[in-house]
Structure formats: structure tokens, C-alpha cells
Amino acid sequence: xxxxxxxxxxxxxxxxxxxxxxxxxxxxxVGCELxxxxxxxxxxxPAFNTGYWEDARPVAERFVQIFRQAEVVVCPSxxxxxxxxxxxxxxxxxxxxxxxxxxxxxxVYEFSEYLVKVARVTDVGASFAHRxxxxxxxxxxxxxxxxxxxxxxxxxxxxxxxxxxPYSEDCCGFGGxxxxxxxxxxxxMGDAKAGYAETAGAEYVTATDPSCLLHLDGILRHRxxxxxxxxxxxxxxxxxxxxxxxxxxxxxxxxx
Amino acid sequence: xxxxAQEFLRSAAEKSADLTHRQLIRKGxxxxxxxxxxxxxxFFDWEAARLKCQQIKWxxxxxxxxxxxxxxxxxxxxxxxxxxxxxxxxxxxxxxxxAVARGVQxxxxxxxxxxxxxxxxxxxxxxGIKVVETDLGEHIVQLREETPYHIVTPAMHLNRTQIAAxxxxxxxxxxxxxxxxxxxxxxxxxxRDFFSAEMGISGANFLVADAGMIALTTNExxxxxxxxxxxxxxxxxxxxxxxxxxQDLATLWPVLATAGTGxxxxxxxxxxxxxxxxxxxxxPEEFHVVLVDNGRSELLANAxxxxxxxxxxCGACINACPVFRTVGGHTYGTTYMGPIGSVLTPxxxxxPEFNHLSYASSLCGACTxxxxxxxxxxxxxxxxxxxxxxxxxxxxxxRMAFRVWRWANLSAGRFAFFGWAARLGMRxxxxxxxxxxxxxxxxxxxxxxxxxxxxxxxxxxMWGKRNGHN
Numbered sequence: 001x002x003x004x005x006x007x008x009x010x011x012x013x014x015x016x017x018x019x020x021x022x023x024x025x026x027x028x029x030v031g032c033e034l035x036x037x038x039x040x041x042x043x044x045x046p047a048f049n050t051g052y053w054e055d056a057r058p059v060a061e062r063f064v065q066i067f068r069q070a071e072v073v074v075c076p077s078x079x080x081x082x083x084x085x086x087x088x089x090x091x092x093x094x095x096x097x098x099x100x101x102x103x104x105x106x107x108v109y110e111f112s113e114y115l116v117k118v119a120r121v122t123d124v125g126a127s128f129a130h131r132x133x134x135x136x137x138x139x140x141x142x143x144x145x146x147x148x149x150x151x152x153x154x155x156x157x158x159x160x161x162x163x164x165x166p167y168s169e170d171c172c173g174f175g176g177x178x179x180x181x182x183x184x185x186x187x188x189m190g191d192a193k194a195g196y197a198e199t200a201g202a203e204y205v206t207a208t209d210p211s212c213l214l215h216l217d218g219i220l221r222h223r224x225x226x227x228x229x230x231x232x233x234x235x236x237x238x239x240x241x242x243x244x245x246x247x248x249x250x251x252x253x254x255x256x
Numbered sequence: 257x258x259x260x261a262q263e264f265l266r267s268a269a270e271k272s273a274d275l276t277h278r279q280l281i282r283k284g285x286x287x288x289x290x291x292x293x294x295x296x297x298x299f300f301d302w303e304a305a306r307l308k309c310q311q312i313k314w315x316x317x318x319x320x321x322x323x324x325x326x327x328x329x330x331x332x333x334x335x336x337x338x339x340x341x342x343x344x345x346x347x348x349x350x351x352x353x354x355a356v357a358r359g360v361q362x363x364x365x366x367x368x369x370x371x372x373x374x375x376x377x378x379x380x381x382x383x384g385i386k387v388v389e390t391d392l393g394e395h396i397v398q399l400r401e402e403t404p405y406h407i408v409t410p411a412m413h414l415n416r417t418q419i420a421a422x423x424x425x426x427x428x429x430x431x432x433x434x435x436x437x438x439x440x441x442x443x444x445x446x447x448r449d450f451f452s453a454e455m456g457i458s459g460a461n462f463l464v465a466d467a468g469m470i471a472l473t474t475n476e477x478x479x480x481x482x483x484x485x486x487x488x489x490x491x492x493x494x495x496x497x498x499x500x501x502x503q504d505l506a507t508l509w510p511v512l513a514t515a516g517t518g519x520x521x522x523x524x525x526x527x528x529x530x531x532x533x534x535x536x537x538x539x540p541e542e543f544h545v546v547l548v549d550n551g552r553s554e555l556l557a558n559a560x561x562x563x564x565x566x567x568x569x570c571g572a573c574i575n576a577c578p579v580f581r582t583v584g585g586h587t588y589g590t591t592y593m594g595p596i597g598s599v600l601t602p603x604x605x606x607x608p609e610f611n612h613l614s615y616a617s618s619l620c621g622a623c624t625x626x627x628x629x630x631x632x633x634x635x636x637x638x639x640x641x642x643x644x645x646x647x648x649x650x651x652x653x654x655r656m657a658f659r660v661w662r663w664a665n666l667s668a669g670r671f672a673f674f675g676w677a678a679r680l681g682m683r684x685x686x687x688x689x690x691x692x693x694x695x696x697x698x699x700x701x702x703x704x705x706x707x708x709x710x711x712x713x714x715x716x717x718m719w720g721k722r723n724g725h726n
């Protein structure tokens with residue numbers, strides 16, 4: 001049984017804990033034994049992205065020390081995974097922890113990446129009778145090169161209809177502090193994205209990054225849209241009725 | 257906040273709300289994307305071509321002194337002049353003095369972003385010399401007294417109706433919105449200028465060191481007329497445009513065309529290397545190359561950021577940028593807009609005045625993915641931000657906020673307490689209906705978003721309860 005340490009991003013911990021709980025359900029269902037290192041706080045990305053590398057560095061060092069014993073770390077955010085895997089090596093360059101940070105980066109996985117590439121599971125026994133579109137979160141897509149992983153998992157969800165939305169790879173406009181420093185641009189980008197989700201006829205837009213979803217959720221509700229947001233883990237955590245659970249995962253649902 | 261930053265914010269807010277603008281640009285970029293995709297598919301291996309171009313430009317930029325001197329020597333051997341301009345002023349003065357000395361009254365120009373960078377048009381016009389932009393898009397924005405909206409497609413923000421109205425007003429002999437007739441009207445007007453101008457000014461897409469020639473790329477043939485009809489040809493270019501070998505164009509030209517417009521190759525690919533040689537029937541009598549530094553050497557000295565000089569000005573990053581598509585090219589208030597502009601401008605014109613551009617990005621990375629010379633654009637934005645914090649005037653409140661953030665995140669107890677307090681504060685604000693007001697620290701967010709969810713318990717609290725403290 002794989003032993004997995006949970007990396008729960010700071011804003012998931014404080015604002016959308018359900019995403020973390022849903023990830024816990026799914027990982028347990030596929031047979032993982034879980035640890036939650038209670039000392040964890042933030043990976044340091046807000047300061048790093050704003051240019052405050054001196055402030056980000058001790059927070060990153062602390063993160064490496066907390067997770068140094070973990071065999072495998074799984075995180076419900078492509079962005080926070082990117083911070084550890086892609087940015088720690090540069091941030092901690094020249095510090096005693098650099099080598100360890102690089103090694104840790106190779107053991108930290110985004111949730112869908114872990115399921116498909118490491119645990120090699122695509123059918124997690126989920127059921128979700130809704131039309132769902134995927135928003136390709138930027139860090140997952142362009143830093144971790146993840147795109148098909150979430151779709152492979154969704155295709156195996158019973159009763160789920162996967163639809164593609166136009167411009168699924170366009171940024172939603174969140175961008176961390178960008179959303180407050182340049183709120184007009186950020187909101188306009190989110191607004192365009194919300195429109196694409198509506199065009200696709202989706203009931204839900206899902207993503208591997210809860211930060212994109214928090215932003216889009218606020219935008220969608222602000223424009224009284226019927227489209228809702230849901231994190232991938234929260235779809236995969238839904239098991240539906242007993243009858244639905246007995247039904248085979250239907251590859252016929254695969255979208256062309 | 258710098259004046260440029262304030263103006264950027266104002267214009268960004270205006271353009272972000274302009275849905276007509278958003279749709280117009282979306283449509284333009286959609287047709288670019290379709291053409292670009294077809295163009296890339298023509299390559300046996302587009303990724304290998306990108307890598308090759310990156311290697312060529314890396315070699316050139318890292319040996320710039322050698323290749324520039326080689327280029328200069330070859331040009332001089334053919335009777336051309338080369339002037340090294342350290343800044344805008346020197347470059348403008350050289351060209352203005354030359355124009356005055358030769359009694360030039362009219363200049364025809366093909367596209368040159370460096371001429372925008374050094375404000376050459378204004379310098380010539382101040383002395384009563386007429387300057388005519390001959391690239392159709394540039395001509396249109398010149399008639400509108402605007403700067404280019406985009407480095408490759410300067411008039412992409414205008415629709416046919418707007419251009420028809422402009423031509424009717426400024427050119428006089430045309431009253432139609434038929435694109436062919438509009439182009440014909442511009443062509444008639446420009447022909448007169450090509451044959452009456454004493455000086456032609458062009459940019460250069462590449463300076464070929466071993467051939468001592470400039471390589472030019474256009475779709476309208478205007479650069480050929482600018483460089484061959486007038487008595488004097490002046491090439492105005494940045495020092496980073498040099499490439500080692502003529503054969504490098506075999507890869508660079510098609511890649512530039514594909515990245516720029518999706519074309520396999522542009523309609524006119526021109527090499528020019530000096531004044532008319534004995535026995536040649538045509539060509540300019542004088543050939544001058546003005547090599548502009550204007551901050552580039554300083555960037556060259558910075559090993560970590562140097563690769564920004566590899567840019568071939570194709571505009572692909574601009575088209576890919578969701579911020580550009582939202583705020584438009586004029587909002588940047590800079591010669592180079594979009595990702596490359598946001599990366600480059602602070603280096604050329606100063607981090608204190610222009611660091612806001614490094615922050616005006618969601619760091620989505622779409623630019624880096626499309627750059628044909630593989631410049632790591634969005635990571636350079638991160639570096640500019642780091643340098644802005646280290647060297648220039650970020651707001652005191654921001655510095656304090658991150659100091660507190662750091663202190664809070666260096667202890668799980670403090671983190672949990674701050675989180676709890678923030679959630680409590682958010683619930684109170686919401687309860688008192690103060691969201692979005694001056695009392696709301698998250699008002700920038702709450703203006704455009706429905707309220708954030710505020711759970712009563714954090715993940716860590718629930719985990720502790722369910723799994724025991726372990």
C-alpha cells in the first residue's frame with residue numbers, strides 16, 4: 001500500500017477544505033495510506049511570484065524540512081506542485097537544501113498526475129451525472145505538462161458527460177496577486193472564460209487547480225451564471241447510488 | 257506608483273470593459289491561430305526548427321561583438337557606412353544630420369520598431385522633413401496619429417469601416433469600404449511618395465554577418481521600394497539583430513514567417529548590402545546602417561537575462577497573451593507590447609518606471625510555449641519582479657505584508673491563527689454587508705466576484721478531529 005503525504009495548499013486548508021477532504025476520500029479508495037504533516041503551512045508561492053524571494057526562501061526551506069521524510073507527496077493543486085518541483089530549485093539555489101529540494105520536487109505530484117501516472121488508476125469508482133467541461137489550469141498545463149490526465153479520469157466517471165469548452169487552455173485570469181493588483185484585467189479574463197464554459201453548455205467547469213476555480217466561481221456567481229465550479233477531486237469523490245456503482249465504467253462515453 | 261503604471265491601470269480598466277474591442281481582437285487572433293497552426297504543420301518538425309533558431313540566436317547574442325564587427329567590415333568593403341549609436345539621441349541625430357546635409361525633404365519608411373523606440377519620425381518632422389510610413393498597417397496608424405497597436409500587425413485594432421472612414425478623410429480619392437479598393441487607394445498615394453522621396457529608411461529583420469547584408473521580410477514589397485528607389489538608404493536596427501551566417505536564414509526566415517503570420521515564407525524576402533556597385537543598374541547611391549544600442553549592452557552583460565535579446569520580433573508571444581488580448585496594444589504605453597515588451601521594456605527604459613509591466617501578467621506561460629526562439633518569457637517576468645523588489649520602489653505596504661506573511665508561515669500555530677482570524681473577519685464583513693466597501697481589504701476582489709466561501713473549519717482542524725493528532 002502506498003504511503004502518501006498530503007500537501008494541502010494554504011488556501012485549500014483555509015478556504016476550500018472540502019477539496020482536501022475529497023482528495024483524501026479518493027486516495028483512500030485507491031488504497032493509499034495517508035499522512036498529513038501538521039507542521040505544513042504555505043509553499044511560498046505568493047511571495048515568490050510577487051518577487052519577495054527573500055521572504056519566500058525560509059518558508060520554502062521549512063517546507064522541504066517538513067516533507068523530507070515523505071516517500072510520495074500529493075497535492076490538489078498543479079500550481080503549488082509547480083512551486084516545489086519547478087521553482088524551488090531556483091529559489092533555493094546555492095543553499096544547503098537545494099539538492100534535497102530538487103529530489104523532493106521529483107516526489108511531489110499533482111493529484112491527477114499521481115493517480116494516472118504513479119498509481120496507474122483511471123477508474124476510481126466515481127459517479128457524477130452532469131455535463132462537465134475541463135479548464136486547463138496554466139501551471140498544470142505548461143509547467144507540469146498535464147492535460148490528458150484529468151480527462152482520462154473524467155471519462156471513467158459513470159454518468160458523466162465530458163464536453164470541451166472553447167479556449168480551454170486560455171488562462172482564467174487568476175494569477176495570484178495579479179487578481180488584486182490588476183483586478184479589472186483579471187476579472188475580464190475570468191469573464192471571457194466563464195462565457196466559454198457557458199458556450200460549451202457545461203453544468204460544471206472543473207480543473208486541477210482550486211485557485212482557478214475560486215476565481216471562476218466568484219466570476220460565474222457574480223454574473224448569475226448557471227455554470228458551477230467543482231474541483232476534479234470533488235467529482236472523483238462522488239460515488240453515486242449503489243446501482244450506479246455496479247455499472248461498468250463506460251468507455252462509450254468517451255468524447256471524440 | 258510611476259506615472260506609466262498609473263496610466264497603464266487606467267487604460268487597462270477601460271479596455272478590459274470594452275467588449276467590442278475584446279471581440280475584434282479575439283477574431284483577429286483566431287484567424288492568426290488557424291494560419292499559424294497550418295503553418296507549423298508544414299514543418300517536418302516545428303520543435304526542431306525552434307531549437308535550431310534558438311541555437312542560431314544564442315550563438316549570435318553570445319558572440320555579438322565578433323559578429324557585429326564582421327558585419328560592419330563587410331558593409332564597409334562594399335562602400336556602406338556603419339554608425340554605432342549608443343542611445344536614441346545619437347541615432348536620431350545621425351539620421352537627421354544626414355537628411356539635412358543631403359537636402360532631404362521626404363523620407364519613405366518601411367516598418368521599423370526601432371524607429372518607434374527612438375522616436376525618429378518626430379525628430380525628422382521637427383525639421384520639416386516629411387516622413388511617410390509605407391507598410392499599410394503603419395500607414396494607417398500614421399494617418400490616425402497613433403502608435404502601432406502590435407509590432408507585426410500595427411492596425412489590428414481597426415475594422416474595415418474605420419479604415420474606410422479614415423481613408424476618405426485623409427486620402428480623399430476613395431469612398432468605399434471594399435478592401436481591394438482601399439488598398440489600391442493607399443498604393444496610389446504611396447507610389448507618389450516612393451518616387452519623390454530622397455531617403456528610404458528600413459529596419460532589418462536580420463543582419464547577416466558573413467554576407468554583410470541586411471535581411472528584410474515584408475508582404476507588401478514596400479521595403480524593396482524604400483531600399484532601392486530613393487538616393488539614400490538608411491538601415492535602422494538594434495544590435496541584437498545580427499546572425500552569423502547567410503545559411504541561417506534557411507531556418508530563420510520560414511520560422512519568422514510562420515510565427516509571425518502563419519505563412520510558409522513572406523511574399524518578399526530581401527537582402528541588401530550596400531550602395532549601388534559599379535555596373536549595377538539601380539540601387540541607392542548611399543547606404544548607411546545605424547546600429548542602435550539603447551540599453552541592449554547592459555542587458556547583454558546580464559548573463560541570466562541575456563537570452564531576451566534573442567527575440568526576432570515575430571509577435572507570437574503577443575498573440576498568445578491573454579493580457580494583451582484583454583488590454584490591447586496601446587495600453588502598455590511602450591514600443592514593444594505584450595510579453596516581450598513587459599520583459600524587455602524595464603531593461604531598456606528602467607525598472608522603477610516600468611516594473612508594473614512585469615506584474616501585469618498571470619504568469620500563464622502561453623508566451624513561452626509559442627516563442628520560436630524559446631525565450632523563457634514568463635520566467636523572465638518573475639526575475640524582473642525579484643529585481644524590482646530588490647532594487648526599486650515597491651510599495652511599503654506590500655513589503656510589510658510579505659514580512660508578516662513570512663512570520664505567519666514559519667509556524668503552523670501562527671498560520672492556523674491568522675487563517676482563523678481572516679475567516680472570522682470575512683464572516684463579520686459579510687454579516688455587516690461591508691464587502692466591497694472601504695472597510696473591506698479584499699474590495700479589489702469583491703468588486704468583480706461573488707463572496708468567497710468562508711468555511712467554519714480548516715482542513716487541518718477537521719483532519720485533527722477525524723484522525724487524531726499525529
